[in-house]
Amino acid sequence: MLSRKTRRATPTAREILTLLDGALEFGAKGDIDQLAQAVTTADRLLRGDAGQLCMADNHQLTSAMTSRIDQLDAIVSTYEQSIEKSAVLQTESSEHAMQEIIRAKDAIWELRHDRIRTAKLVDALAGQGASESARKGYFSIQQAFSGLDRLEVRGRDSAGIHVLVSNHGLK
Numbered sequence: 766m767l768s769r770k771t772r773r774a775t776p777t778a779r780e781i782l783t784l785l786d787g788a789l790e791f792g793a794k795g796d797i798d799q800l801a802q803a804v805t806t807a808d809r810l811l812r813g814d815a816g817q818l819c820m821a822d823n824h825q826l827t828s829a830m831t832s833r834i835d836q837l838d839a840i841v842s843t844y845e846q847s848i849e850k851s852a853v854l855q856t857e858s859s860e861h862a863m864q865e866i867i868r869a870k871d872a873i874w875e876l877r878h879d880r881i882r883t884a885k886l887v888d889a890l891a892g893q894g895a896s897e898s899a900r901k902g903y904f905s906i907q908q909a910f911s912g913l914d915r916l917e918v919r920g921r922d923s924a925g926i927h928v929l930v931s932n933h934g935l936k
Contacts, residue, residue, distance in 0.1 A: 775818045776810040778826040784810075785833040792840035797862060801869035804837065808872045811880040817904045820884035822893060827881050834877050841869050883907055902930065 788803035810816060820826055845866045848859055883904070891903040906928060 773813070773815040775815045778819065778823060778829075781807050781810060781819065781826065782829055782833070785830060785837070788837055789833060789840070792837060792844070795844070797841070797844055797865045797869060800837070800840070801865045801872065804869055804872040804876065808875045808880065811876070814901050814904060816880060817884060817887055817900065818897060820880070821891075821895075821900055822888060823884075827884060830876065830881060834873055834881075837869070837873055841866060841873065883911065886910075 784803045784807040788800045788807075791797075791799035791803060811819060845863075848862050848866070851859075887900060887903050887907050890907060891900050895903065
């Protein structure tokens with residue numbers, strides 16, 4: 766599994782937390798559309814090498830994100846329950862609200878289970894203080910592992926993964 770060099774700038778912890786704080790504010794106002802948009806934007810920023818580099822060895826960021834994600838989960842669940850209780854008849858606005866709830870829940874799930882989980886697993890593979898190029902390599906390896914895990918094969922040993930690194934220029 767090879768990846769191209771990212772052309773995106775690495776997002777900052779501040780950018781990510783500002784988006785999640787904004788999502789919490791939108792949630793407090795009952796604006797599920799804007800909540801979903803903010804969480805989706807944070808998720809997009811954290812994809813790929815750029816996102817991994819943002820979270821690399823940054824336990825404060827992942828803890829702060831997890832705290833906010835827990836709060837967002839609760840807000841979205843409460844909002845979903847209120848829509849389900851009030852929408853005896855499906856109206857156009859309740860259908861739109863449910864679509865935005867699904868979009869928010871998907872982005873929250875991706876942040877928790879794809880972005881943060883992967884960052885922690887890459888940290889475990891790479892070890893503390895790994896170079897940027899080494900971290901990118903371990904990210905590719907972790908993506909292969911995650912793909913196998915999703916296929917529910919008998920285990921990584923049985924799958925026959927082979928990692929060959931040559932002319933790497935890793936530091």
